[in-house]
Amino acid sequence: MTEELTGWQLAQVNIARMREPLDSPLMADFVAGLDPVNAAAESADGFVWRLTGEGNDATSLRFMDDPWLIVNMSVWRDGEALFEFVYSEEHRPFLKRRREWFARMQEAVTVLWWVPAGHEPTVAEAEARLRALREDGPTPYAFTLADRFPLPVPATESAAEDE
Template sequence: MPHLALYTFGVLKSPLAEPSPLTREFYAAGEAVYRTIGQHPGYLARAEPAQGDRGVLFGADWGAWGEFAVPAWYDKGRTADTTALAATLSLWTGLRPAFDAVYAGLHRAALNRRQDWFERTRHPSHVLWWLPEGTVPTWQDGVGRLESLHDHSPAPHAFTFHRAFTPEGAATRAGDQAE
């Protein structure tokens, strides 16, 4: 049975290392969201650095998830002091569980605050794609598919929750998918 990969990417208004109240709020919300999502039905795994270093993305050991990568349009810092982005890479059993986790509960509350934390861009903030069971997506996979989604319309190899596809390539809606 295929699994679903989800890559999210956003450019923050300020670096992760900045000690502002908004940065602290973002971290606090993120930690709570990760705990909740990690217990959501259909959640399989997410990319985490081996050392668990908060705010360290570039140069961290991500194991099977590969070297950390970002879209070409990211033009801010790449050091622990200057990085101003949030990215996730996760694996799910299906479209409906991922949709439910993203658009409900703590994550939904965090999405409602995204204008406080993230810059507005003309780029997509997430991309989904199917992969064979047992396959671990890499950061580069996510970046490539997000860039493809930006350059082209959603398609079976790179799509969104609102313009989704089944593993067989048929158009669908995330809310219509049952497990």
């Protein structure tokens, strides 16, 4: 059964610490790729929603009160759809070049969590989930693509299974 039929979807946030300001020559290729990569995400199978700020991306938004962190947040049908996009032909070249544009961070920079279908997570919600992952490791509340947790089980189903 797909997640969209269960009433749950997968939210993800990832952050990156810029090496230089977005308007610098170093960041030019990254900035030029924002619209095409965002368009590829929006047309990908399983895409539901993505966070935007000024313009058509979220680069104007700040995360954890750090002016050097940029944020990407989206909601997907399930983990497989997200995985397919992350490693897609359109997105993979940007993954390969990320160290040119962004500093390596020692703490977790990506977190996933289940949301009720139709819910658009807030930056504050994403910050709380990322902090939880950093403090507690992967849990059903906050996990990674490599350490996914199953869909939440409604209390009524859980109680019926215990009988």
